[in-house]
Amino acid sequence: MPPPAQKEIGRAISDSARVIEEAIDRVVDTVEGQDSPSLHGTVRVSAPDGFGTAFATPALVRVRRHHPRLQVELITATRQLALRPSGFDPAVVIGVPSSSRLVTEHLTDYTLGLCACDDYLAKYGRPKSPAELREHPLIFYIESMLQVGDLDIERHLPGMTPAFSSTNVFAQLEATRQGSGIGVLPAFLTQRTQLRRLLPDEIDIRLPITLAVRREAVTHAAVRVLWAALRQEVAERADELLPE
Known part of the structure; x- marks a missing residue:
């Protein structure tokens, strides 16, 4: 068995190591x-x-x-x-x-969906199916300047071409609010607006x-x-x- 002095030294080293480890943990937690x-x-x-x-x-x-x-x-x-x-x-x-x-x-x-304002829907009607979307102007990104493949409109709405497009989602939101067409917009931007969600069961884009x-x-x-x-x-x- 090790002499008492060695036991005390070992215990002291162990205690010191534990104190150092706890101090490091506190620094990490603080940051x-x-x-x-x-x-x-x-x-x-x-x-x-x-x-x-x-x-x-x-x-x-x-x-x-x-x-x-x-x-x-x-x-x-x-x-x-x-x-x-x-x-x-x-x-x-x-x-x-x-x-x-x-x-x-x-x-x-996050999810994107089709949205339109009440004035637009009153004037042009509400599409009842994805096929009827072709009768309405779409609002989305500028295809030729879009560098994010996940936002390629062809992936989500084949054959559709935006009638109003912008590199800025807030411009798209405002164009939709002004009745320029149907916007493809993030839900987190439209929840507090008066825009109406269209075809939620058929068109629900998750990225x-x-x-x-x-x-x-x-x-x-x-x-x-x-x-x-x-x-x-x-x-x-x-x-x-x-x-x-």
Whole structure:
């Protein structure tokens, strides 16, 4: 048996190791829990314009309340990721990007549907089937400038061509509200409007939203905090993204 002195030394080493491990855990919990104002510098987030405004912005504002020295840049555009070093730190994208330079996580799904305003429906009628959509002007993205394959209108409404198109989802929303036609819009943008959902059983487009980070940025404390904040925002408002 080891002498008592060695036992005491071993116990002291074990206790010290446990204290160090607990201290490290507290640091990690503090950073991920956003309880420390120590984060600083600049972090750039890229997100689609609709999701970026409705979900990323509240999450980023909450992060800055806890970390006022952190400068946050939000780039909103529905496009492919630019993998150059200055392009983004974390990014939110529609679909699933494939690159060995990225670490990705499925954040959520969201739904798009057909919507129109009451004035439009009173004037032109309500389509009763997908086939009748061809008699109505469609509002969606500019096909020739769209870089997100998951939003290709041909995948979801074959043979349809938008009569009013824009690279900006808020322009599409406003055109729909103004009665220019039938919009293909995210549910999270239309729930608080007076727009009417059309053909919900026949046309219910569900797309994945992915969180992506360059591999070299995964361990950055600010990136981890933003990642956690985006997860929290989506979890708390899941019913807006996928309404019943």
